[in-house]
Structures are given as C-alpha cells and as structure tokens.
Amino acid sequence: MNILITAGGTSEAIDSVRNLTNHATGSLGKVIAETFAEQVDTIFYVHGPKAVLPNNPAIKFFPIASVRDLEKTMQEILTTTPIHTVVHSMAVSDYELDYTTSEIDLAKNLADMISTKSPSTKDELEKLIKTALTSNALASNTGEKKIRSTSEQLIIALKKAPKVIHSIKKWQPTTQLVGFKLLVGVSDADLVAAATDSIKKNKADYIVANDLENISTDKHEALIINHQGIKERCHTKQDIANTLLTLIKQEG
Amino acid sequence: MNILITAGGTSEAIDSVRNLTNHATGSLGKVIAETFAEQVDTIFYVHGPKAVLPNNPAIKFFPIASVRDLEKTMQEILTTTPIHTVVHSMAVSDYELDYTTSEIDLAKNLADMISTKSPSTKDELEKLIKTALTSNALASNTGEKKIRSTSEQLIIALKKAPKVIHSIKKWQPTTQLVGFKLLVGVSDADLVAAATDSIKKNKADYIVANDLENISTDKHEALIINHQGIKERCHTKQDIANTLLTLIKQEG
Numbered sequence: 001m002n003i004l005i006t007a008g009g010t011s012e013a014i015d016s017v018r019n020l021t022n023h024a025t026g027s028l029g030k031v032i033a034e035t036f037a038e039q040v041d042t043i044f045y046v047h048g049p050k051a052v053l054p055n056n057p058a059i060k061f062f063p064i065a066s067v068r069d070l071e072k073t074m075q076e077i078l079t080t081t082p083i084h085t086v087v088h089s090m091a092v093s094d095y096e097l098d099y100t101t102s103e104i105d106l107a108k109n110l111a112d113m114i115s116t117k118s119p120s121t122k123d124e125l126e127k128l129i130k131t132a133l134t135s136n137a138l139a140s141n142t143g144e145k146k147i148r149s150t151s152e153q154l155i156i157a158l159k160k161a162p163k164v165i166h167s168i169k170k171w172q173p174t175t176q177l178v179g180f181k182l183l184v185g186v187s188d189a190d191l192v193a194a195a196t197d198s199i200k201k202n203k204a205d206y207i208v209a210n211d212l213e214n215i216s217t218d219k220h221e222a223l224i225i226n227h228q229g230i231k232e233r234c235h236t237k238q239d240i241a242n243t244l245l246t247l248i249k250q251e252g
Numbered sequence: 253m254n255i256l257i258t259a260g261g262t263s264e265a266i267d268s269v270r271n272l273t274n275h276a277t278g279s280l281g282k283v284i285a286e287t288f289a290e291q292v293d294t295i296f297y298v299h300g301p302k303a304v305l306p307n308n309p310a311i312k313f314f315p316i317a318s319v320r321d322l323e324k325t326m327q328e329i330l331t332t333t334p335i336h337t338v339v340h341s342m343a344v345s346d347y348e349l350d351y352t353t354s355e356i357d358l359a360k361n362l363a364d365m366i367s368t369k370s371p372s373t374k375d376e377l378e379k380l381i382k383t384a385l386t387s388n389a390l391a392s393n394t395g396e397k398k399i400r401s402t403s404e405q406l407i408i409a410l411k412k413a414p415k416v417i418h419s420i421k422k423w424q425p426t427t428q429l430v431g432f433k434l435l436v437g438v439s440d441a442d443l444v445a446a447a448t449d450s451i452k453k454n455k456a457d458y459i460v461a462n463d464l465e466n467i468s469t470d471k472h473e474a475l476i477i478n479h480q481g482i483k484e485r486c487h488t489k490q491d492i493a494n495t496l497l498t499l500i501k502q503e504g
Contacts, residue, residue, distance in 0.1 A: 011273075011275075014272070016436050016464055017274055017275065017276075017343060017434065017436075017464070018272065018273070018274060018275075018345075019272070019273045019274075019275050020266070020270060020271070020272055020273075021263075021270070021271045021272075021273050022269055022270060022271075023263075023269065023270075023271050024269075050302055091269060093270075094406075095405075095406045098405060103382050103385040103386050103409075104382065106381070106382075106385060107378045107379075107381040107382035107385060108378055110362075110378075110381050111374050111375075111377040111378035111381055112374070114366070114377060115374040115377065122363050122364070122367040123363075125363040125366060125367065126359045126360055126362075126363035127359070129358070129359040129362050129363055130355050130356065130359035133355040133358060133359060133405060133407070134355050134404055134405055152386055152411065152412060153347075153350060153385060153386055153409055153410060153411055153412075154346075154347045154409075154410040155385070155407065155408070155409050155410070156407070156408040156410065157355075157405055157406075157407050158405060158406040158407070158408065159404065159405055160404060160405075182269065184268050184269075212268055212269070
C-alpha cells in the first residue's frame with residue numbers, strides 16, 4: 001500500500017528575491033511519515049522548501065514551492081500510481097500573485113479610469129473600482145526581476161490559487177483523503193463546522209482540525225472529524241499519527 | 253577586535269500563518285564568519301530565521317525575524333559594544349506590513365470616500381486616492397489572527413520599513429561598515445552607481461555589489477566598491493571573505 005503525504009508550507013514568488021510563505025515546519029508530516037513507514041510499501045512525500053524531513057528508506061521525496069508546483073506534482077502521482085491514502089497536511093497558500101503596484105501607480109490608473117468612464121452613481125463607481133482591481137489593468141508589475149523600492153507603498157494583489165485538495169478525488173476517486181484544517185483561536189464547534197464543510201466540498205474522509213493556539217513543541221491538540229462528527233481527540237503529533245494509521249488500516 | 257555580521261533574510265508576518273520573506277540562504281555570511289573567526293575576538297552573528305549557520309566557538313548568535321527585530325538587536329549591540337567592523341550581508345526587506353484588505357472592501361471604502369469628498373478634477377481625484385491608500389482609512393485588517401480566504405483577492409499594502417543600514421554609523425560612528433547591494437540582470441556600471449549611492453547615504457566604507465544572475469553554488473561574482481570606485485573583483489564566496497578580511501585588517 002502506497003501513501004502520499006504532503007507537509008510543510010508553500011512559497012509563492014513575489015519577485016526574484018521576495019516570497020510569500022505559509023510557515024509550517026512540516027514536523028507533523030514528519031512524525032506521520034515515520035510512523036507509517038514501517039507498515040506501508042512506499043510513502044510519496046511532497047514537501048515545501050523549508051520543511052523538516054523524515055528519514056526512512058520507504059520514503060520518496062518530491063520537493064515543491066508554489067501551489068502550481070504542488071498541483072502538478074500531485075496530479076502526476078495520483079494519475080499514475082495507486083495511492084491508498086492521501087494525508088494532505090501541507091499548509092497550502094489560498095492565494096498566488098496577481099500583480100504588484102505602488103500607491104502612486106494605483107492612484108494614477110484608477111483616477112484615469114474613473115475620469116474616462118465617469119460613473120454616475122456610487123454603486124457604479126464601486127463596481128468600476130472592483131472590476132479594475134481584479135483586472136490586469138492596474139498591474140504595474142506582474143513578475144519583474146526585482147521590484148525597486150522607490151515608492152512609499154508596495155501593494156501586492158493576490159488572486160485565488162487553485163484548490164489542490166478539491167482535485168485529489170478527481171485524479172484518483174478510490175483514494176482515501178485525510179485533509180487538515182488550521183484555524184486560530186476558535187471553539188471546537190467552529191473546528192467541526194470548518195471540517196464538515198471541507199468534507200463536503202473536497203470529498204474528504206477525515207479532517208484533522210486544529211487550532212494554532214493549541215500547538216506547541218510538545219503538545220498538538222487536534223480533532224479527527226468524519227462525516228458523522230468528532231471521531232477522535234488527539235493531544236500530541238505522535239497521537240495524531242497513531243490514530244490516523246489505525247483509522248486508515250480499518251478502512252482496508 | 254569584534255565583528256558584527258548579519259546574514260540570511262528577514263521575514264515580515266502578514267498574519268499568524270503567512271510571512272513575506274526575503275529568501276537569502278545566508279551562505280555568504282557563513283563563509284565570511286568562518287573565515288574571520290580565527291583572527292578576531294568575537295563575532296556577533298545576527299541572522300534570519302532560515303539562515304544556514306557557521307560553526308566556531310568565537311561566534312555568538314542573535315536570531316531575528318522582522319526588520320524591527322533587526323533594528324532593535326543591532327542598536328543594542330552597537331550602542332553597548334565596540335565593534336571594529338559591521339559586515340551587513342543580510343537581505344533586509346525594504347517594506348513591512350501596512351494593512352491587508354480585499355478588492356471588495358477596498359472598492360467600497362474608496363467609492364464611499366470619493367462620493368463624500370467629490371473631487372472636481374482628475375488631479376484631485378488621484379491625490380484623494382493616493383492619500384486614502386497610504387492612510388489607515390482603507391485597512392480592513394492590520395494583523396488579524398488569520399486572514400479568511402473568502403474574497404477573490406487578498407490585497408497586501410506594505411509601507412517602507414526603517415533603513416537599518418542608515419543607522420549603523422549613528423549608533424557607532426567609529427565602526428567600519430561593509431554594506432551589500434544585490435541587483436538582478438544589470439551592468440557593472442549599474443552596480444557601481446547603486447554602490448556609490450549607498451556609500452554616500454549610509455556612510456559605508458565598502459559595498460559588496462552583486463547580481464543575482466551571477467551567483468550559483470560554486471560561483472559568486474562580486475565587486476567590492478569604495479568611494480573611489482571598484483576596489484576588488486571577486487569570483488567565489490571564499491574569495492569575497494578573504495578579500496574583505498584583508499581590507500578590514502589594512503584599515504587597522
């Protein structure tokens with residue numbers, strides 16, 4: 001049986017020296033991989049640039065950086081190799097670069113546009129601004145080598161990145177999917193609601209729902225949730241890894 | 253003689269899970285520190301979160317993340333300890349977080365503002381938008397725990413961060429300052445111009461000017477420039493470290 005684990009965080013290039021990163025250490029993915037490694041054939045380990053790496057001969061490594069890299073790599077694996085379970089613990093950016101601009105260029109371009117189209121109501125004006133922002137009309141830069149730091153503001157407009165988790169069951173309908181949901185400073189009910197939503201949207205079998213405020217070096221509180229609700233409650237990374245292994249093996 | 257070396261890149265928090273990073277590995281700083289370590293008393297090594305670290309008992313480590321952290325740490329060292337030379341190789345962000353917003357909120361707030369003030373000319377309109385962008389009036393979020401990913405766009409407005417290099421000679425006028433200038437895909441003349449500008453602005457004694465396109469694992473082309481122009485031309489990290497050590501010792 002083959003397992004695909006994603007771990008660490010993605011990194012989107014803003015220019016040749018700047019990156020927008022999701023800072024996950026990948027330490028949960030490492031513990032899961034090392035716990036699973038003795039009981040499976042191969043682990044396909046897809047990881048972000050700065051993730052701590054597990055160590056076991058059963059693990060094959062697939063380094064990625066951006067969400068687009070992640071999408072390509074996972075599609076390649078899932079459309080060519082039978083994968084029993086995908087454990088998708090990577091902190092994937094919801095957004096990728098649309099364009100960058102400055103307060104000077106943005107003001108100039110918007111003022112030009114408003115003056116030309118002269119909207120007659122506030123609603124029309126609002127709509128015009130919104131359309132301008134999401135079009136490329138305002139982009140003074142979509143990937144310059146290195147953005148010069150001459151303006152008072154650097155404005156980075158990000159657009160929605162593809163939802164990789166949404167494609168996993170499309171690429172391989174028979175695989176089991178364990179997703180993750182990280183929120184900050186919320187209740188168990190909020191975690192369950194977010195997890196249930198993800199189970200529906202992404203056809204996930206389990207969601208590991210956790211709160212950043214309840215994660216530290218030696219503690220990792222998490223709820224393992226399926227379509228029926230809370231299935232297990234875990235307190236450490238090792239606990240999460242052991243519980244997932246048991247659940248996955250139960251499903252055959 | 254004490255040396256202060258900065259290395260790696262800074263990292264600015266956008267929210268509790270996202271960061272804007274300047275991705276420098278810190279490997280040049282490591283080589284410089286290890287080359288200097290045998291010939292100096294103490295190296296104060298101020299480094300970014302992901303920098304590779306040198307190894308020598310003469311090195312004291314000072315980890316930092318944001319530009320504000322860097323400023324505080326360097327001010328503390330330079331106002332209390334005699335430092336012969338500062339080698340400031342860190343990739344420091346020019347910008348830090350101002351606020352984040354969405355295309356929805358930005359359009360709504362701008363339309364409100366324009367409708368209320370109803371500027372009569374295009375210049376007035378442009379000025380109004382520019383003032384709005386750089387004020388906090390448009391901020392729908394200045395450090396929320398985790399930005400929710402509900403809007404089509406996430407707009408990050410960054411403002412100028414303090415120029416730490418500019419303060420080094422103010423904190424300790426007698427220290428020697430070696431600055432760095434990294435450009436991408438430019439000519440030697442551009443490198444010299446940028447370096448000369450930095451020498452004047454920051455009272456730097458030397459600038460190591462380099463082009464990202466001429467840096468790889470085993471090659472690191474760099475010009476060492478002082479107020480008279482190109483002083484030395486280096487081809488590897490070790491070459492840069494040796495040359496800097498010679499120049500610094502010459503100055504006494």
